[in-house]
Amino acid sequence: MPNLSNTAPNVCMFACLSDNYGYLVHHAASNSTICIDSPDPSKILEKANSLGWTITHILNTHWHADHAGGNEKIQKETGCRILGPKEVNSRLNAPLDETLSGGETLEFGDLQIQVLATPGHTLEHISYYIPSHNIAFVGDTLFALGCGRMFEGQPEMFWNSLKTIRALPDETQIYCAHEYTLANLEFALSIDPENTDLRNYGTKLKELRAADKPTIPTNLGMEKLTNPFLRADNPVFANFLGMNRYASENVFAHIRKMKDNF
Numbered sequence: 182m183p184n185l186s187n188t189a190p191n192v193c194m195f196a197c198l199s200d201n202y203g204y205l206v207h208h209a210a211s212n213s214t215i216c217i218d219s220p221d222p223s224k225i226l227e228k229a230n231s232l233g234w235t236i237t238h239i240l241n242t243h244w245h246a247d248h249a250g251g252n253e254k255i256q257k258e259t260g261c262r263i264l265g266p267k268e269v270n271s272r273l274n275a276p277l278d279e280t281l282s283g284g285e286t287l288e289f290g291d292l293q294i295q296v297l298a299t300p301g302h303t304l305e306h307i308s309y310y311i312p313s314h315n316i317a318f319v320g321d322t323l324f325a326l327g328c329g330r331m332f333e334g335q336p337e338m339f340w341n342s343l344k345t346i347r348a349l350p351d352e353t354q355i356y357c358a359h360e361y362t363l364a365n366l367e368f369a370l371s372i373d374p375e376n377t378d379l380r381n382y383g384t385k386l387k388e389l390r391a392a393d394k395p396t397i398p399t400n401l402g403m404e405k406l407t408n409p410f411l412r413a414d415n416p417v418f419a420n421f422l423g424m425n426r427y428a429s430e431n432v433f434a435h436i437r438k439m440k441d442n443f
């Protein structure tokens with residue numbers, strides 16, 4: 182008997198809008214094509230067509246228009262089913278067939294996708310994790326060397342979401358929704374200048390961008406060593422900021438605010 186849980190999903194990633202990434206996940210065994218968010222519906226539909234894939238599902242991470250604004254157009258063209266947090270409908274008035282809030286496991290044939298609650302950028306933000314293939318789609322919660330802006334949540338909430346992602350295995354490939362990496366690198370180096378892993382990783386990232394290549398996906402193990410927002414409980418930051426008596430979520434909040442003004 183073949184081990185059906187090994188039927189690998191095929192991830193197609195492409196740049197769209199000004200700095201978003203679009204994602205199509207094709208799982209041949211279940212004849213599913215899952216679109217992660219809907220930033221640029223025309224480009225997403227064109228991409229799916231060129232690959233011979235028919236979009237069967239959209240999985241939204243949060244309600245922002247560059248993530249859920251294309252739901253209606255893609256559904257009209259394909260009849261796909263749309264799943265996401267209820268804010269997609271309540272805040273953006275975009276169509277949604279099924280509400281998710283984290284803790285669910287979605288099944289596409291033998292492919293399982295876990296839904297993780299990762300609020301903070303928005304109050305109902307969720308992420309999608311495929312444990313069998315070490316893949317996570319994290320929307321605007323985590324970026325390479327950065328994290329999303331804290332538009333709606335509170336520091337403790339956002340910090341807990343980052344710890345949820347940090348608890349995944351080092352091998353996890355992180356697919357985030359934007360190419361913000363070089364700006365994040367400059368900020369990370371400004372508050373963690375002695376970090377050799379960060380400096381070495383930064384050299385590699387600059388080479389990728391100079392060759393017009395994406396820095397995504399990023400490896401979670403590397404992010405754990407270099408991303409200041411995943412390391413807010415590392416004493417190096419409390420020392421650097423003179424915040425030794427503060428809780429980790431307060432150090433996180435302080436770093437987040439510094440980045441907002443960087």
Ligand SMILES: [Zn+2]
Nearest residue numbers: 243245302321
């Ligand atoms: Zn957003």
